[in-house]
Amino acid sequence: MNESTARPRPPRSLCHRLPPAVVLLLSVSAIALGMFLPPAHWPSHGALLCVLFAALGLARVPFAVVAGRLAIFLGFALLFAISVPLSQGFRGGFEIAQGILFRGTESFLAGLWLISVVPFERLLATLRRLGVPAILIAILAFMYRFLFVLWNELDTMRAARRARTFDRGGLAFRWRNAAQMIGMLLIRSLGRSERVYGAMCARGWDGTLRTLDE
Amino acid sequence: MTPSAADTVLEVSGLSFGYPNGRQALDNVRFTLRRGEILGIVGPSGAGKSTLLLHLNGLLPLRPEPTRAATNGAAVHVAGLSVGAANLAEVRRRVGFLFQDPDDQLFCPTVRDDVAFGPLNLGLPRAEVERRITASLGAVGLEGFESRSTLQLSLGERKRVCLAGVLACQPLILALDEPFSNLDPRARRTLVDVLRRFEGSQIIATHELDVVVELCNRVIVLDEGAIRADGPPASVLADEALMERHGLEVPLRLQLSRKPTP
Numbered sequence: 261m262n263e264s265t266a267r268p269r270p271p272r273s274l275c276h277r278l279p280p281a282v283v284l285l286l287s288v289s290a291i292a293l294g295m296f297l298p299p300a301h302w303p304s305h306g307a308l309l310c311v312l313f314a315a316l317g318l319a320r321v322p323f324a325v326v327a328g329r330l331a332i333f334l335g336f337a338l339l340f341a342i343s344v345p346l347s348q349g350f351r352g353g354f355e356i357a358q359g360i361l362f363r364g365t366e367s368f369l370a371g372l373w374l375i376s377v378v379p380f381e382r383l384l385a386t387l388r389r390l391g392v393p394a395i396l397i398a399i400l401a402f403m404y405r406f407l408f409v410l411w412n413e414l415d416t417m418r419a420a421r422r423a424r425t426f427d428r429g430g431l432a433f434r435w436r437n438a439a440q441m442i443g444m445l446l447i448r449s450l451g452r453s454e455r456v457y458g459a460m461c462a463r464g465w466d467g468t469l470r471t472l473d474e
Numbered sequence: 475m476t477p478s479a480a481d482t483v484l485e486v487s488g489l490s491f492g493y494p495n496g497r498q499a500l501d502n503v504r505f506t507l508r509r510g511e512i513l514g515i516v517g518p519s520g521a522g523k524s525t526l527l528l529h530l531n532g533l534l535p536l537r538p539e540p541t542r543a544a545t546n547g548a549a550v551h552v553a554g555l556s557v558g559a560a561n562l563a564e565v566r567r568r569v570g571f572l573f574q575d576p577d578d579q580l581f582c583p584t585v586r587d588d589v590a591f592g593p594l595n596l597g598l599p600r601a602e603v604e605r606r607i608t609a610s611l612g613a614v615g616l617e618g619f620e621s622r623s624t625l626q627l628s629l630g631e632r633k634r635v636c637l638a639g640v641l642a643c644q645p646l647i648l649a650l651d652e653p654f655s656n657l658d659p660r661a662r663r664t665l666v667d668v669l670r671r672f673e674g675s676q677i678i679a680t681h682e683l684d685v686v687v688e689l690c691n692r693v694i695v696l697d698e699g700a701i702r703a704d705g706p707p708a709s710v711l712a713d714e715a716l717m718e719r720h721g722l723e724v725p726l727r728l729q730l731s732r733k734p735t736p
Contacts, residue, residue, distance in 0.1 A: 381583040381623055401583045408625055409577045455578040458533050462571040463643060464563060464595030472590050472603065 273377075275319040280378045280386040286315075287374040294366035299359025305366070312369040321376045329372060330365070337364045380404050394469050406452070413448055417441055481508045482553075483646055483675050484530065484569075489549040490699075491525060491534065499525040501699040507647065507675050514686035514707060515679040517696035518721035523679035524574070526696065527649045530677065531571045532557045553646060567596060570645030574652040576632035585611070585627075585635050586620040592643040610641040614668050630661025637668065648676040654685055683711055683725035695720055 275283070290312060297304045316326055341360045345353030375383070388397050421437060457465075484507035491500040499522045507513055515523050528534040529550055550557040552568050573579045582588035586607055593603040611619055614634040619627075627635060633653065640648065653669070654662045662682070666689055669676065680686060686693055687707045695703040695710060697720040703710045711717065712728045 379623075384583060401587075402581060405581055405583060405624065452578065455573065455575070456581055458528075459571075459573050459579040460581070460591075462531050462533060462566055462573075463592035463639065464566055465591075466563070466595065468595075470594035472587065472594065472600070 273318060273320045275315065275373075275377045278377070280382050281390065283374060283377050284383070284386055284390075287370040290370040291367045294363045294370075297362075299362065300355045305362040308366055309362075309369070312366060312373065315373050316369065316376070319373060319377050321372070326369075326372065330368070333368045334361075334365070337361055337368075340364075388471070394471055397471075398469050406449075406456075409452070410445065410449060414441070414445055417444060482506050483509050484553070484677075485551040486526075486529075487549055487551075489526070489529060491529065493525075499699050500529070503696075503699070503701055505694060505701065505704060507677065510673070510675055511692055512669075512676045512678070512690045514690035514693040515677060515696055516681070516683060516686060516693060516711075516722060517702075519681075521696045521720075522699040523696055524651050525699075527571070527651050527677065527679055529557070530647070530649050531569045532559075532562045532565050533571070567643055568646045570640035570643055570648050572633075572637055572640055572648065572650040572653055574655060576629065576636045579636045579639070580624045580632055582624060584620070585616070585622045585624060585638075588624060588635060589620075589639045589642050592639055596643060606642040606644075607638075610638040611635075613641055613671065614638045615664060628661070630657055630664065633657065633661070633665060634668065637665075641672070646674050648672060648674060650676065650678045650680075652680055653678060654680055654682045683722065684727045687711060687725050687727050695722070697721070 278286075290308065294305070294308055297308065313326075337360065341357040341364075344357045344360065347353075348356065378386070384397050384401055387400075388394065418441065421441065425437070486506070487504050489500055489503045490498070492498045503522075503526060515526065517523055525534065530552070532550075552565050555561045555565060555568070557565050580588055582591060589607045589610060590603050593606050598606070607620065608617075611617055614637050616631065616634055616638065619631075619635070624632070624635065637653075648669075650669075653665060657665065662685070666685060669678075669689060676690075678686070678690065690707050692705065693703075693707040693710050694701055695716065702720055703713070703716055708728065711722075711725055712732060714724055717724050
């Protein structure tokens with residue numbers, strides 16, 4: 261992921277013209293609605309899911325993007341859902357498992373719609389206006405900013421690794437490589453955080469967060 | 475006080491510093507910087523250039539053991555103010571530091587937020603902060619970039635946004651760590667022009683010796699933590715034996731102007 265492709269500009273749609281606060285409210289309501297519906301009531305959850313897919317379609321989020329991200333999410337959600345009947349007993353466990361899958365998927369889709377429609381910087385500004393503490397906003401902003409920096413770093417490391425492994429080695433070899441790379445990334449991130457902190461201090465950071473919008 | 479002392483914006487006297495791993499990074503470094511002087515610091519990698527710059531901003535002695543910090547703190551004075559825990563805020567206002575990697579320095583989501591970071595920490599009123607954002611973005615040639623995301627800038631633009639963030643604090647001295655590294659010729663040219671317009675003093679640690687000849691009016695050769703030469707770039711950097719000894723080479727600009735064609 262390089263920086264020009266990191267955040268593709270989604271095509272303008274009806275959803276993009278909504279004020280960010282409205283988009284935020286709608287997605288939070290969708291999540292809340294999913295929580296209030298009975299955990300294993302298929303028709304109501306099905307209807308909500310249809311609405312969410314329709315919203316994603318309306319926002320012109322490519323189907324491949326939705327499907328790809330959903331697949332990753334469902335992998336984790338399934339693993340978690342399956343563990344419930346196994347540990348809680350099959351009688352009530354299945355209902356809870358269904359609830360986890362439904363509510364999880366709904367929350368995920370609502371979140372995906374939110375971040376597809378509102379650019380992250382505007383979302384942060386909106387949250388700030390709605391009274392979310394500045395320090396929380398700052399943490400989110402930092403996370404978002406350095407996610408891309410670290411991703412680029414990982415990309416570079418991967419390319420460097422590939423250039424010298426000549427496509428050799430089996431699965432074990434690759435896994436060991438991946439583990440080493442994650443370790444390296446951790447060390448680099450620690451170094452990076454030290455330098456960022458230094459840079460903050462250089463511009464007068466004293467532990468108090470001050471923003472322009474107060 | 476002699477007239478020249480009044481002109482001194484930075485005084486480094488007997489600065490030594492060793493990293494916790496035992497490597498001696500700086501060894502009894504002493505020099506003074508006068509108002510408006512543009513000083514280049516050159517030397518091979520690992521010579522102590524970055525370490526020296528970090529000291530000017532009080533960023534380094536804080537980390538190692540306090541005894542060392544105490545002795546080191548007294549060795550650097552910025553416009554008469556000793557660099558130490560008591561004066562840190564004021565020292566950092568006076569010395570603007572540009573880091574080598576703009577990704578270390580650019581941590582806010584938008585350009586406007588990032589340039590505002592320093593002035594806000596200075597406790598300036600909003601109107602003044604806004605004025606400084608506009609002024610410093612103008613100074614680096616990035617007018618109208620306020621609402622741009624910091625993720626969508628080229629390396630040269632990111633460097634200049636970082637510089638704008640530093641200029642917005644209105645420092646007396648700019649300390650720049652490898653400001654030209656990885657820049658393409660046009661971005662480097664733009665940055666040189668921006669720096670030339672800055673009216674305060676500057677200390678530039680760099681490997682770009684040609685830029686030193688062009689931009690600086692004084693150069694210090696640093697190697698193994700000690701100052702090996704100090705003088706005008708045209709004479710210091712033209713000394714072939716000296717350059718050779720310290721892992722440098724006579725910049726092309728000086729070679730061309732000196733050597734007659736056979």
